[in-house]
Amino acid sequence: MNASAVDTILGLNPELGTLPSVFHRVESAVNDPSSSFDAISRAIESDTTLTAKLLRIANSSLYNFPTRITSIDRAISVIGTQQLRDQVLAATVIRHFSHLPVAGVDMESFWRHSIATALLSRSLAGMRRESNVERFYVAGLLHDIGRLLMFMHLPQKSTQILASRDQAQCLLHQAEQDILGTNHAQVGGDLLRAWCLPPVFESAVRYHHQPAQAIEYPMETAVVHVADCIANALRLGSSGERFVPPLDDGAWQRLALSENMLERVIHYTDTHYQQVVDAFMEGA
């Protein structure tokens, strides 16, 4: 499998190649000079399920805003335009895939792992006092999206890969490499590029097992890499990996966080994990 193979899958499954239209409407409203502040709100509010989800997220312990946020307008003011756009992206991607039937994969466990990685990424970024933590959150959420694609569209190879992993007692992404000549990170990166998402997401997803290769977005990639390791170690859901991927020293050093920060990062994740899982998974 190679980059053109992703094109092949997308060619066979055109619905995979585009994100739900609501995301594009929001994206257009954000980018359109002629659109007003209300246009973004209206684009979101046209999707009542999405609106409910976003308000639920906005009022969750994740933001812990002192007063209740009752409208998308207010959510934009408080959380920020880009931040809300990123939350829209997260919600629509999850909904997008949860509508698709996938055999032999524990979807809930997969999303739990993704949400845990997302929260850990957001927390690590917060510790670093990065200005837009939602960007890290979305990158964490999408990091294993390639694996979902493989399970759905290459079921036989996937079975083979899982068997190989069990036999060799190796990491899953190494088994993927052995059998497919590529791995889920590359596949995920290709998919995000196909979706024309901002390059930061593609980089973080594509290199989350080789953070040293992320030249343009080294920090985002390093954060997702570390968060993935922690999430696997904590066993908060699973995307099929049995072992904890080895931590890249350079990535850890790039974060420049002291080890005793980890306890706070994990505590933060524990605090928000269930609420976010509930917000996304219920009625998804």
Added chain:
Amino acid sequence: MMTRNKSTRPTDIDYLQQRVTYLEAEHQRYHHAMDVLASMASIFGDHHHHRDMSAILRSTHDCIHRILPLDDAGYYLVDDESSFNLAYRQPGCGNPDLEMAVERLIEEGTFAWAINQNHPVCVNAGPDYPAGAHLVLHVISTRTRIRGMFVGCMFGNPQLADRTGLKVLSIILFNSAYALESAALYTLREHQHNTLRKITQRQSRELLHQHSHDTLTGLPNRVLFNDRLNQLLQRRTAPNIHLAVILMDLDHFKRVNDSLGHRAGDLLIRRLATDMRNTFLCAEEVKRYHLDAANITISRLGGDEFGILLEHVDSLDLVARFVQQLIESVSREHEVMDHQVFVTCSAGISIHPFDGDDADTLIKNADAAMYEAKQRGRNLYQFYTQDLNSRTYRHLVMENQLVKALAKDEFDLHYQPQISLRNGQVEALEALVRWHHPEKGLQNPAHFIPLAEDTGIIEGLGQWVLRRVCQDILRLRQAGIELPRMAINLSARQFRQVDLVERYTHILSEYGISPSHIELELTESTIMQDIKVAVDIFEQLHQLGFRLAVDDFGTGYSSLNNLKHFPIHSLKIDRSFVSDTPHDRDDTAIVTAIVAMAKSLGLEVVAEGVENEDQLNFLKKLDCELIQGYYYSKPLPFDEVCQYLMAPDR
């Protein structure tokens, strides 16, 4: 997004034109933002003038104002108590609305919430502002520490209006936080640097002080004394300005150390130093000598020796009065470790410019004068005179004469009776040596005994005295006079003679006289110099039948506790105590105590120096046995004492 969806988007010319205009404007904004960011270095307080908080905030605001159209802005900094204080306000903005709005945000929790967001938070400006006004909150924080909060006011929702501007705001405030942090660290470092410098300075001063001051007393030491003296001599301007160099040392200080230990000696020295400082560095006191406390240097030169410098002395008379008071203040009873110690001191004075032009000469001459004061009987002071230079020569002459005096038979004995108060009888006669100097006439023992002691002539003189006493005993027997005891003084040097006991018994046996007729008087200090040896010799003398007496009792520091181990028969109370009784309260108390203690130890007490009826009556009341003094008789030549003994009524 646009490219992929172009088939579904409007493609008319108007839209494209609008889009191009927008992108060009956006492009310009980016350029402008880049320019602002490039100029951001001005925030950092590289120069110490820029290290204060308001300068950093002013530069910060200059940058922010270029990219965000603000109606008002306030910068709050967090203090040590974690409260936020307005530290800088956009120029020209002074109305209370902003602060009131911030108060409200703090109350409802939005402010605290915004602290934990690292992006701009836009909220409605509230009732105090026109509709449509928004406040932008943005924390000012480094990665590790929150330093404050930016609060900006603008119309319209900035979240949508200027996303680029808000991003740049984050970057500027992030840098501003680091500038504030580095300024705070610089301030801290400077503060610590100053503290360190103060400590170093203090320690340097202490080291300097230790080098130049005596650790026991805190007074300047010899180093500083010499240094000051040299400085004063160099600074000397007018020839009529006098400088006095005074050296003072305690008489027989060694006795204090020997009998009470070095700790007691140290305590005494420290006490004296404190007294001197309190007395002579006190402005009121020194006025009496027309001096200023700053003109007086009191230093401890070592051991029991003190050196004093007086600058700008008006007259020698004032110096003399000063030194007299110095001696009086030192020479008295001091209490040291529960012991009463009687101290006397001697002082020598040299005066610049008369007695020398340099420090060495002045000190040497003051030292010579002090030595002279000691020679002349201690407890007094002496100005340096040219004459003192010939002292060594005079000593040699005198020593020569002393040796010859023995051969030439120039010595004579006088006897002073000791009268019993019980029966009025002469109980004993004290033999006192006199020197008939061929040129100077009759010499007082005080003049030649110290020299005889120093040179060892005392040993021969002592034997001569004993022989003479023996001869006089035989003469008294021949005259049929009832024989009183004969008291003979034994000096320290004699006492240490190895063959003292043999020599004395030999002489007595030569004349066929029993040792029981002889009483040997030793001063307290002689005994205390080496108690072990003293006990041994006393024991031998006692075995042979000599009577033993302690002379000048009260001037040394021996306790009766020590004396009770000695086989002594009597104590002689020093004349200096007796002479002031019964008027001086202290001396009266001392004499009373000595008599009482002596009696409790079964010792006979002899009071010396009794001169009048008052003293006699006082001593009678104490039941003191024996009296010696001018009241009954001065020391008499042998012939006269014979007459005295034979007189029927006295």
